Every structure is written in structure tokens, then in C-alpha cells.
Amino acid sequence: MPPRDQDAACGDAPPPHDDLAELLRAHLAARSTHDPDSAVAPGAARRFGLDALTLNMLAHDGHLELLWCDPAKGLGPELDNLQYTLGDGPALEAVQRGRPLIEPDLLAADPDRWPLFLAAAARTPVRAAIATPLRVGAATIGVLTGYRTTTGPLTPAQLRDLDRLSRPLLLLLHTELTTPADDTSTGLRLYRAEVHQATGFLANELGIPLGQALQRLRAHAAAHDQPLTDLARALLTRRLPPDTINPAK
């Protein structure tokens, strides 16, 4: 049987005049040799009436990997990192249930829904969240998450636009991710690269498996209310002795 084109798997390629797809394509493909944080031009989140928009892919171990966000710094990565550290939140729930979700008022949400995330998010300016799973057929491979500093739902048009992003995003993910791994000039990158470096670092220091090292990092960051990336950096620069992360001590 002849193999089919790859793009057939997620339907036809986005139509050439789809301005949303073009916008995102331009953003994701934008390259900057000066500052990796400015590789993605600002504007995509605003376009959907949001203050931050993030793209996560689901890894084998069930973690979400942050690969793209707009703006490149601030609320988006902060809230996604919180969910990564704490293990609950809207992006994770959307992926686990395979369905989009909207929480128009995070402060009024049932505290049992995301007990850890809601408590931590209340200390940030975020007030509303929306998460849409990225799906290929029946499989969920990632999630698009939007955050807003004001309460209230999105308009039907904004929801529809967000939903329509899935297809071009899949194509972009595929194009960008399957380029050589040491090519650092693309808009997509591992936002938590330092966390993975620190995982390998800690595993070797303590002689424990990688999974266990990551778990200890997350637990330490959660217990000390410290951003996971800060903790990772402190370890890697040897400002923090690895033994500190050892719960046996």
C-alpha cells in the first residue's frame, strides 16, 4: 500500500488565505539571532482577547512540555510552570479529559477542581483560563491554553478562532519538531530545558533514576514555593548543593 502524505493525517493543509494560520506561522517561524526570547513576535494572544497563550505537547510520561507561548515571558510560562510543578490545573485537565474547558472566573471556581493550582494562581494576576486539546484523530497530543487577567467568557468568535488553530499548529509542530534537534533557530523550543538539565544533573549527583530526580525537583519547588526553573538554575550553577533536594536528609 502506498504511503500517504503526512499532512493528510490532520486533514488538508491550512488554506493559504487563512490569516490566522498565516499569523501563527509567521510568529512561530520568526527567527532572531539576538535574543531567543524575542524569537516570537508579540500579538497572537491579543488576537484572541487573551493576555497569554501557550502551546504544550504531551510527553510520554504524561507531563506537558511548554514549546511556545505569547508573550514569550510572564504570565503564560509562569502559570504553565505552576501546573507542571504542582500536577493539576486547566491545561492538564483538558488533556486528560480530551475536551476543551473554560473557567471564566478562577477566583470563584470550585477549590476542589484544581486544589494546588487555584491556590497558587490566586497569587498571580490571572482571572480566567481556557484550554483546548490538540488532537490527531482520537489521540490527544497536546494543549493550547489561554489566560486572561479579567474575568468572563470568550466570545463565540474567539472560541471558534482558537479551535481553528489546532490544525495549523499541528502542522507547525510537526515541521518544527522534526528538524534537527540541535537547531536552535526556530520559534518552538523547550521552555523548560533547564528543568531537564537539572533532572539529569540531580540524577547523577544522587545516583537515582531520572523520573525520581524530576519528582524530587518538583516536590522541592512546590514545598518551598519556588519557581521550578529558578530551582533548576540554582542547582546547575552549583549555588544549591544537590543534597538539599534529598528528602532523606
Added chain:
Amino acid sequence: MSVTRYDVLATQAVLDLASRPDGFDVLELLHDLTTHAVSLVGVRSAGVTILNKTGQVDHLTASDETCLRLEEDQRELGEGPCLDSTRSGNALAPVVLHTAHPDRQRWPRFTSRALRAGITSVAAVPLRTPRQPLGALNLMSAGRVPTREDLSLAQVLADAAGVCLHHRQTLLARDKLIGQLETALESRIVIEQAKGVLASRLGLDVDEAFTRLRGHARSRQQKLTELAARIAGGAIPAELDKAP
């Protein structure tokens, strides 16, 4: 107009060909297509040939041994109704086979073999998905020549099988896409982990660790991802495992 038993059988055959559980056997589907064609279209035998993009036979099956041999003959001789229909993507109206003037025949060598097997006419309809031609369903008759309606029904049966094959291709392509994405993400993560392991082991900073990792992979023409996976798993090559 009342529903006849024949109508019911034909409808059931279409449903049987169009809907199969995931992971179904392609050859079994094609064989069922030929048996449905024989029982519903009223031909003596039916065969299916599917070619791949380079023109090689991917699948070949038939309702009986005689027809199977004639399908194989077409492949061997490079001529015949199934090949013509496969290549053109069009239906082939019934062609009556004659013994006289073999050199004036459309398929001189195939014709003599078919006649020896008792086949007096052949026809074919394309087997296709909504996106591409795949091959052809060959109808071989002894005596009665298929009518236009017979060919229409044969086309419907072939299209039902085509829908099923299309669905299978879509699932396979999706699995492939998902696999590629997951592998790409995993290899990026593992490279970061390996940098951390090396940095710890050799007392370097992360950038220096990556320089050594990449240098080692290049000098030994190893894939960076494979080397990184070994290091992340704790198996550090001896040449790398010493301070610079």
C-alpha cells in the same frame, strides 16, 4: 417496487466491505470483495490486483485458483485487463476473447491463457480510495457477458472496499505522525537530560557539557540523540568520562 432478496444481499455485501474493525486484514477484505463480486454480479471468477506507486504488485487475490493464476499471469506477462484498468484508473467494458487472429488481440498472450482456462470475456472496474487509484477488480466470465448494470454493481462493491482501505490509510498516517512528534519531543528532552548528567559527572557547566557531547557524537559519527539517550540512562562512554 418491492425489496428483493438480491437487494438485501447486495446491500449487506456493501456494508461488509465498507466497515471493518481497526487492524483488519487487507488480503481478507480483497478476497471478500472477489467472492461478493462472483455471487452478486454473476461472473465466473473475480480477481483483485493492487499496485504500489512504482507499479509493483502489492496485493493480489482471487475468488478461485484459476483466476488467481490468470492474475499472476498478467503480472508476469505485463499485460491484461486488470493492469490496463489499474493503470488508466478507468473501468474496462467487457472484452470478448477470441482464438482467431491472436496478434490482433489487445492482450495476445493473456488471451490464449484465459481461453485455455475457459474464460470467454473479461471486464474490470477500478479499485480506488477518494484520494488515489489503487488497482482494479477483474471480472472473468464464461458465457454470459456482464451488462452495464453488472459493472455498476461491481464498481459499488469495489468502492466500498476502497472506503475501508482509505480509512486504514488515514489511521496509519495518523499513527505515524503521532509517533514522529513524540519521538522528536522525547529526543529533545533526552539531550537536555544528558547535558545535565555530563555537567554533573565532569564538573562542567551545561554549555561546556553540550560542546563535549556534540563533539563526541560528531567525531564518532554517532547520532546525537542516541548518544544522549545512553548518557541520560547512565551509560557514559569511557572516552567522555574524564575531566577535560
